[in-house]
Structures are given as C-alpha cells and as structure tokens.
Amino acid sequence: MRRITGEIRAKLIEAAGVSAYFDDEESLLSHSYDATPMLQAMPEAVIYAQSTNQVSAVLKICHQYEIPVYTRGAASNLCGGTVPVHGGVVLVTTRMNRLLEIDEENLTATFETGLTTKALHQAVEAKGLFYPPDPGSMLVSTLGGNIAQCAGGLRGLKYGTTKDYVIGLTAVLPNGEVIHTGGKLMKDVAGYDLTKLLVGSEGTLAVITEATVKLLPKPQATSVMLAYFDDMYAAARTVSKIIAARIIPSTLEFMDHGTILVVEDYAKIGLPTDMKAILLIGQDGHPAVVEEDMEKMRAICMEEAREIKVAKDMREAEELMTARRSALSALARLKPTTILEDATVPRSQIATMVEKIAEIGAKYNVRICTFGHAGDGNLHPTCMTDARDQDEIERVEEAFEEIFAAALELGGTITGEHGVGIVKAPFLEWKVGPAGIEVMKGIKRAFDPKNILNPGKMFAGQTRKRVVINR
Amino acid sequence: MKTKEIQGKMPQVEKTPVTRRLQDKLNYDELSNCMRCGFCLPACPTYRETGREASSPRGRIALMKAAVDGHLQNGKQLEDQLNQCLGCRACEPACPAGVKYGELLEQARDALEDHARHKVWVRVLRRFFFHFLFPHPKRLRWLGRLLIIYQKTGLQWLLRKLGFLKLLPSYLREMEAVMPAAASKGVAEQLGNFIPAQGKKKGTVGLFRGCVMDVLFTETNINTVTLLSEAGFDVVIPPQQTCCGALHAHSGEREMARSLARQNIQAFKQREVDYIVSNAGGCGALLQEYEHLLEDECEAKEARWFSERVKDISELLLDHGPVEKWGTLEARITYQASCHLQNVMQVKEQPRQLLRQIKGATYVELFEADRCCGSAGIYNLTQPEMSARILDEKMKHVRATKADILVTSNPGCLLQMKAGIQRAGLSDHMKAIHVVDLLAEVRQKGESRY
Numbered sequence: 001m002r003r004i005t006g007e008i009r010a011k012l013i014e015a016a017g018v019s020a021y022f023d024d025e026e027s028l029l030s031h032s033y034d035a036t037p038m039l040q041a042m043p044e045a046v047i048y049a050q051s052t053n054q055v056s057a058v059l060k061i062c063h064q065y066e067i068p069v070y071t072r073g074a075a076s077n078l079c080g081g082t083v084p085v086h087g088g089v090v091l092v093t094t095r096m097n098r099l100l101e102i103d104e105e106n107l108t109a110t111f112e113t114g115l116t117t118k119a120l121h122q123a124v125e126a127k128g129l130f131y132p133p134d135p136g137s138m139l140v141s142t143l144g145g146n147i148a149q150c151a152g153g154l155r156g157l158k159y160g161t162t163k164d165y166v167i168g169l170t171a172v173l174p175n176g177e178v179i180h181t182g183g184k185l186m187k188d189v190a191g192y193d194l195t196k197l198l199v200g201s202e203g204t205l206a207v208i209t210e211a212t213v214k215l216l217p218k219p220q221a222t223s224v225m226l227a228y229f230d231d232m233y234a235a236a237r238t239v240s241k242i243i244a245a246r247i248i249p250s251t252l253e254f255m256d257h258g259t260i261l262v263v264e265d266y267a268k269i270g271l272p273t274d275m276k277a278i279l280l281i282g283q284d285g286h287p288a289v290v291e292e293d294m295e296k297m298r299a300i301c302m303e304e305a306r307e308i309k310v311a312k313d314m315r316e317a318e319e320l321m322t323a324r325r326s327a328l329s330a331l332a333r334l335k336p337t338t339i340l341e342d343a344t345v346p347r348s349q350i351a352t353m354v355e356k357i358a359e360i361g362a363k364y365n366v367r368i369c370t371f372g373h374a375g376d377g378n379l380h381p382t383c384m385t386d387a388r389d390q391d392e393i394e395r396v397e398e399a400f401e402e403i404f405a406a407a408l409e410l411g412g413t414i415t416g417e418h419g420v421g422i423v424k425a426p427f428l429e430w431k432v433g434p435a436g437i438e439v440m441k442g443i444k445r446a447f448d449p450k451n452i453l454n455p456g457k458m459f460a461g462q463t464r465k466r467v468v469i470n471r
Numbered sequence: 472m473k474t475k476e477i478q479g480k481m482p483q484v485e486k487t488p489v490t491r492r493l494q495d496k497l498n499y500d501e502l503s504n505c506m507r508c509g510f511c512l513p514a515c516p517t518y519r520e521t522g523r524e525a526s527s528p529r530g531r532i533a534l535m536k537a538a539v540d541g542h543l544q545n546g547k548q549l550e551d552q553l554n555q556c557l558g559c560r561a562c563e564p565a566c567p568a569g570v571k572y573g574e575l576l577e578q579a580r581d582a583l584e585d586h587a588r589h590k591v592w593v594r595v596l597r598r599f600f601f602h603f604l605f606p607h608p609k610r611l612r613w614l615g616r617l618l619i620i621y622q623k624t625g626l627q628w629l630l631r632k633l634g635f636l637k638l639l640p641s642y643l644r645e646m647e648a649v650m651p652a653a654a655s656k657g658v659a660e661q662l663g664n665f666i667p668a669q670g671k672k673k674g675t676v677g678l679f680r681g682c683v684m685d686v687l688f689t690e691t692n693i694n695t696v697t698l699l700s701e702a703g704f705d706v707v708i709p710p711q712q713t714c715c716g717a718l719h720a721h722s723g724e725r726e727m728a729r730s731l732a733r734q735n736i737q738a739f740k741q742r743e744v745d746y747i748v749s750n751a752g753g754c755g756a757l758l759q760e761y762e763h764l765l766e767d768e769c770e771a772k773e774a775r776w777f778s779e780r781v782k783d784i785s786e787l788l789l790d791h792g793p794v795e796k797w798g799t800l801e802a803r804i805t806y807q808a809s810c811h812l813q814n815v816m817q818v819k820e821q822p823r824q825l826l827r828q829i830k831g832a833t834y835v836e837l838f839e840a841d842r843c844c845g846s847a848g849i850y851n852l853t854q855p856e857m858s859a860r861i862l863d864e865k866m867k868h869v870r871a872t873k874a875d876i877l878v879t880s881n882p883g884c885l886l887q888m889k890a891g892i893q894r895a896g897l898s899d900h901m902k903a904i905h906v907v908d909l910l911a912e913v914r915q916k917g918e919s920r921y
Binding site: 024025026027029030031032033034035036037040041042048074075076092094095116118137139140141328329332333336337338386387388 | 512523534542567569
C-alpha cells in the first residue's frame with residue numbers, strides 16, 4: 001500500500017475541499033477505532049464526504065495512487081469493520097445525511113446513507129409508515145452502516161433484516177465510477193442482483209452513498225409479555241411451539257440465567273433471579289390479530305412457564321421491554337471490556353447452543369452471559385472481561401473460537417448480524433468453505449482489483465485451524 | 472491473535488509534562504470503561520453542531536486515553552476539545568456502560584490547568600471570578616451594590632442611550648441587556664437565618680443560597696424560603712456557607728472546589744437539617760457530588776452526610792407544596808431543563824409536574840428540552856461562538872412552542888434564555904422565569920383570591 005505524500009494530499013484536499021479534509025493528530029486518533037474492543041489503528045487522513053460526486057473524486061485519486069479507503073458512518077460496528085488497519089483515508093459519511101424522499105405512493109424512502117436509522121424511523125412513522133430493521137445501535141448508527149453490515153435487530157424474526165428492505169442503491173466503485181442498482185421496483189431481475197450483493201459487503205466492494213428502501217404500513221397495535229422459565233429447554237421448547245403453531249411474533253427475545261442475574265442486580269426491576277430463562281414475547285399488527293395471537297402464545301407459555309406477565313398498556317409494555325434493553329447496559333457495567341458476540345443457530349438448537357456456551361465459558365474460566373433473538377436463533381454471547389488482563393483475553397479468544405465452532409456444528413453461522421470484519425475473518429472459511437472463499441475473492445477482484453476498499457477485512461491472511469483446544 | 476495483528480499501528484510517542492500530568496490525574500479504569508459504542512454521540516450538543524468525532528464524548532475520552540497511553544503528542548488539541556465541551560453531561564444517562572464522563576472531564580481539566588495557555592482576558596476573568604469573587608459573599612455583595620448604582624442611577628440608561636455598549640462584543644451586550652436588578656441585601660439579611668414552618672412542621676431544611684444567586688436572584692431565594700415555609704418546613708440559612716464550587720470544579724480548579732466544599736459541609740453540619748435544598752441545578756449537582764469530590768479524604772463521611780441530604784426545590788415542593796391552594800394562571804407554559812439538574816441530580820419530571828398542576832395553564836413540552844441551552848456556567852463567555860449556535864437552535868424550538876412563559880430551574884439557564892428571547896426577537900410574546908418565581912406568583916394570586 002502507498003502512503004499519502006504531499007502531492008497526493010494536495011490532490012485529495014482539492015477533491016474534498018479544505019473544510020472536509022483533516023490530518024491533524026486529533027482527527028486521526030479519533031478515527032482510529034470503532035465499537036470493537038481492543039482494535040485500533042491510525043489512518044493518514046480523514047475526509048468528511050459531502051456528496052456522491054465528491055466521493056467519486058476522492059476515490060479516483062485513491063485508486064490512482066493505491067491509497068486504502070475505509071468508509072465509516074457512526075463507527076458503532078462490532079467486528080472491526082471500520083478500523084483503518086492499513087492506514088490511508090477514513091471516509092466519513094455522517095455529513096451526507098439528507099432524507100431525500102418519502103414516496104407515499106410507492107411506499108419507499110430514499111436517503112443519503114449518513115442518515116441515522118432512528119431519524120428514518122421517526123420520519124416514516126410520522127407518516128404512518130414503518131421501516132422494520134431496528135439494530136440495537138439505531139439511535140446512532142447510520143443507514144449506510146446498516147446496509148454495509150446488513151444489520152438485523154429485534155424485529156428480524158417477523159420482518160427480516162436490512163437486506164429484505166433495500167431495493168435500490170447509488171454506489172461509487174473503487175475507481176470512482178458511479179453505479180445505480182435497483183430502484184423503486186418491487187420486481188426487478190435484470191442481471192445479477194448487485195443491490196443484494198452490496199448489502200452486507202462491509203465496505204469492501206463500493207462506497208454506498210444513497211439508498212432506496214421499501215416501507216410497510218405501520219402496525220396499528222402492539223402488545224408484549226414476559227414468560228419466566230426454570231428450565232432452559234422449557235423456554236426453547238416454547239419458542240418451537242410458538243413457531244409450530246404458525247404464529248410469527250414481532251418480538252421473541254431471550255435472556256439466560258447469567259443475564260437475568262446481572263440485569264436484576266443493575267436495574268432492580270423485579271426479575272426472578274432463580275429463573276433459568278426469560279422470554280420476551282410481542283406481537284404487532286391489526287388489534288384483533290394481536291389479541292388472538294397473544295392469547296394463543298400465552299396459552300402455549302402456560303404449559304411450561306413458571307409465571308407470565310402481560311402488559312396491560314403501552315406504558316407497561318415499555319417497562320417489560322426495559323428488561324431486554326437493559327441487558328447490554330447491565331453487562332457493560334460489570335467489567336471494563338465487554339465483548340458482544342454474534343453466534344447464530346437454527347432456532348430449534350437454541351437451548352443446546354446456550355448450554356454449550358455456558359459449558360465453554362466454564363471450561364475457559366471466563367464469564368459469558370447470553371441473550372439475544374430467540375425467534376431467529378441469533379444469540380449474543382457476551383463476555384465481561386478486562387482488556388488489560390492479557391492472560392484472560394487469550395482464554396476469551398479461545399472460548400469464542402470454540403463457540404463459533406459449536407454454532408457451525410449445530411448448523412449455524414459465525415455471525416448473524418454484526419458482520420465479518422476483522423474479528424470473524426479467520427473463521428469465514430469455516431462457514432463458506434474454500435470454494436466459497438474463492439468465489440467471494442473473485443467478486444472482490446471484479447469490483448476492486450487494486451484492493452483499496454476496506455483492505456484487511458473479511459478475508460484473513462490465514463484461516464484459523466479448526467481444532468478444539470483442550471487445556 | 473487479533474490484538475497482536477493491530478498493535479504497532481498506533482504511534483508510541485514520548486511522554487510530555489502534559490501527558491504525564493494526565494496520567495497522574497485521570498482514572499484509567501474509568502477511561503477503560505468506555506466501550507466506544509457511540510451511544511453518547513446523539514446526546515452531545517457539540518458533536519451535533521460540528522459532526523466531528525473528536526468533539527464527541529467518545530472522541531474526547533479516546534483522546535484522553537491516547538494521551539495516557541502515549542499515542543498523543545500534542546496536548547493542545549485535547550485542551551481545545553475539553554474547553555469546547557459544555558460539561559452538560561447529557562452523555563452520562565445515554566451511556567450503557569455508565570462511564571463517569573463528568574469525573575474524567577474534571578480530572579483532565581485539572582491536569583491541563585497548570586499548563587493552560589488561556590488568552591489573557593480569559594485568565595483575568597478566571598482569576599477575578601473564581602478566586603476573588605465567588606468565594607467571598609461580602610465582595611459579591613459589594614459588586615451587587617456597584618451594579619445597583621449602575622442600574623439605578625441612570626448610568627445604564629445613559630450608556631445604552633449613547634451606544635457605548637455597542638463597543639462590547641455582542642454576547643456580552645446580550646448578557647448586559649438581560650442582567651437582572653441586583654439586590655443590596657441577600658435572603659438572610661432580609662428574612663433572618665431562621666424562618667419557621669407555617670402550620671404543622673414536616674421537617675427542617677437548610678437553604679443553600681448560592682453566591683451569584685443571592686445577589687442577582689435574591690427574589691428567587693426569598694420565594695424559595697417562603698414556599699418551603701408554607702409547605703411546612705423550618706428553613707435555616709447557615710451564614711458561614713459559601714459558593715458551591717461548581718464553576719471551579721468544572722474549570723480544573725478542583726483544589727479550590729474542595730476547599731469550598733469543606734466550608735459548606737461545616738456550615739450545614741452544625742445544624743440539624745433533614746434536607747439541604749438548592750434552587751440552582753448547577754449548584755445542586757455539585758453539592759450532591761461532594762461525596763465524590765472529597766472521597767479520598769478523611770471528611771468523606773461528613774461529605775456523604777451532606778450529599779445525601781441535597782434536594783432540588785422542585786422535589787420538595789412536588790411532595791409537600793400546598794398546590795391545591797395556589798391560584799390560577801391563564802398562560803401557555805414550557806420548560807427548559809437544567810442539564811445538571813436532570814443529568815446529575817436525576818430530577819426530570821418534578822418541575823414539569825409542578826407546572827402541569829398550575830390551574831388554568833397549558834403546559835407544552837419543548838422539543839429537546841433536555842438539550843443544553845449553551846449557557847453552561849461561563850461557557851457562553853469563554854466559547855461565545857459555539858454557545859450562540861446552540862442557543863439559536865434552542866430558540867427555534869422555543870418559538871415553535873408558542874408559549875407565553877419559558878420556565879427554567881437554574882440561574883445560568885435563565886439568563887441564557889432571557890438573552891435568547893431577546894436575540895430571537897420574542898421579547899414581546901414571551902418571558903423567561905425561574906420555576907420558583909412562577910410558583911410564587913401563582914401562589915400570590917391564590918392568596919388574593921381566597
């Protein structure tokens with residue numbers, strides 16, 4: 001990789017504008033990290049992108065001189081996806097944050113990708129519309145980041161994730177060419193589906209500057225309840241029974257015993273600490289359907305749950321949701337370093353996977369609590385540790401390696417919604433196989449022959465050997 | 472594995488005297504607690520204004536940590552970023568990991584203060600206010616008298632008429648224009664040091680009268696006492712109390728803040744008070760944090776005694792105020808929260824509930840009422856440009872409420888709102904008032920009716 005010399009710097013400043021180009025120490029340091037623990041690397045320049053044309057101009061120069069470009073929104077991602085490991089330019093999109101259009105006839109929204117997810121939610125909901133993807137970071141995360149990582153969220157089970165909503169993109173290729181994919185079309189099979197390919201491409205193929213997403217009518221009613229179980233398998237069976245009863249709830253969240261203990265200790269909201277699992281179950285839609293589904297699910301839960309709490313109104317519903325939302329806060333306060341992981345299994349395997357995680361945590365003597373989206377099998381085993389304790393960190397990394405292996409053995413995957421980035425790169429081949437990796441690398445070469453976009457991500461220098469370490 | 476791959480990409484630089492001082496003063500555990508999730512970004516006013524990561528809590532913490540870890544060469548930029556921080560602490564409730572940003576900010580400012588390269592006028596202002604004026608009630612009183620002379624003799628009128636004030640920078644001119652009438656006698660001189668409860672006694676309250684508060688907002692202090700006494704509290708005003716030290720602590724003068732804290736604790740410790748009540752969110756927040764300010768010292772126990780008793784006036788009035796006896800007020804009312812009152816003292820709903828209880832009044836919520844108004848102690852004087860940007864944004868939302876009365880619960884915010892109303896050309900439609908003064912007004916109306 002080339003360095004930014006005086007000549008290249010002058011060209012970049014000309015392309016970006018003086019007010020958008022920074023290479024002072026403070027700017028470089030404050031763009032050397034994202035939300036991933038223990039990863040940091042210094043860029044050589046930071047550019048605040050203003051428009052598609054400007055991104056194009058910047059990329060043309062970087063392409064010519066082979067300068068790495070790391071696109072970054074709010075840098076809330078958890079896989080090291082925006083850490084500039086090879087230096088170069090960090091291209092920040094947060095200034096491109098206009099909501100361009102809410103099309104109420106076609107039920108679509110078009111925006112610049114620096115817009116925050118929450119801002120889109122508020123704008124479309126004010127018009128009685130609904131954009132379902134709701135990653136935990138939506139208050140801060142940009143839609144561009146959501147698209148690049150294919151973010152999920154609590155509503156994934158019923159409504160799917162980001163890839164199910166993005167229907168059109170404007171993106172700048174590494175050589176500066178601008179492409180438009182898809183459009184306001186619900187049906188479009190013209191050629192390869194580049195829209196879907198770019199969603200989840202983690203900034204390695206193109207810089208996505210504008211997007212069009214489809215919207216749904218806003219559900220008229222929502223209702224939630226909590227069910228407490230004194231046996232993990234009872235909770236897991238309940239999940240399966242709900243799905244088998246042909247009900248797709250809008251929310252089906254899970255907390256394990258460890259998480260319950262920590263959340264209750266932190267939030268003091270009256271959770272039963274002797275319970276092994278809690279399910280948070282919700283439905284939205286037409287009021288009559290919501291009522292009927294909630295009644296059916298309550299009956300199913302009654303078979304095995306120790307206790308059920310149904311929210312009487314929205315305020316009580318909010319209180320119940322607090323339990324699940326508090327999970328991250330509570331865990332994050334316990335120890336300095338919080339490693340929030342993302343192993344996913346078929347939903348029939350949740351109980352087995354949760355047990356496995358607990359066993360692995362015990363084996364390596366590290367504290368791992370698990371919560372997540374039971375409905376879609378997306379679990380967040382979360383480790384409370386301290387980055388300064390090198391010995392423990394090594395054990396944590398070994399434990400997670402084993403957790404990913406366990407997830408794959410159960411027919412799962414190494415990441416359900418956070419992406420590969422740096423953190424999962426050594427494990428990607430485990431999931432997709434050597435031939436899969438080769439196809440992916442071929443796609444990367446087709447888009448980015450000089451490997452300037454987000455280099456060092458997705459594909460590891462070396463795949464981890466898949467052996468379980470026994471100490 | 473991954474950690475090793477990345478290391479070496481961060482520059483290791485020589486420690487400088489500044490970074491060494493930061494290393495000494497900053498709580499490394501607290502720095503490590505920041506998991507960089509970014510949840511604080513939307514809460515931060517300066518991040519929203521600039522869009523720059525370095526102007527966010529996450530960015531500032533990263534810079535502090537980089538300085539301690541030896542990745543940061545030049546302390547100047549960190550200093551600028553810390554000066555630009557309002558200290559509103561809106562990032563703290565937003566933080567999942569519970570990072571005590573306010574503590575880190577104070578520690579860093581404390582460490583940098585010795586090396587501070589303030590502009591001359593800032594240095595003069597700081598010395599004058601922090602050391603000469605605030606800790607000395609008598610000097611403040613004298614300044615008050617000078618102010619009265621200025622305001623009452625026609626000098627103010629003359630200067631305004633002659634256009635002399637136009638020589639001042641615009642932000643000072645705006646502040647001069649909204650400066651309240653100073654009082655020559657403070658609350659204790661007017662009411663005595665003990666005001667008995669009316670009706671059945673519910674407890675004893677020590678009034679924290681403040682420093683500037685008691686000169687420029689004496690009326691608010693008097694109203695506070697009257698409302699408390701009516702609510703059934705004996706009110707004592709210990710004469711030895713002094714400035715709370717908040718401005719000192721926030722500006723890197725922690726030693727001075729500690730010494731003021733000790734004096735206040737002693738002043739109140741001598742009296743058997745159930746509560747120590749403040750009517751200024753900025754003061755109340757630091758009073759509540761005395762425990763942490765003095766945590767390493769032998770006075771920690773006494774500091775805890777003090778901090779546990781601190782309440783905001785609105786908390787006591789909501790629980791004990793004889794609201795049902797108050798009169799009616801036909802007005803549209805909105806509320807701008809005090810940052811420290813809500814983010815540190817966790818008093819959010821009480822002032823709003825009091826306002827909602829006023830008969831005849833319509834309460835309308837101000838959009839982003841919880842966002843800092845830009846006053847932030849002396850921030851509006853030291854960082855006038857950023858302060859004005861934040862204020863103008865605030866006034867857009869204030870205008871949209873179409874309120875007749877804009878209520879605040881902290882003197883700094885009140886002055887800023889008054890300046891804002893004038894700046895936005897809303898003076899004919901709207902007034903700004905302290906919640907206590909509004910309630911006192913409502914109460915008097917009630918009395919005249921009954």
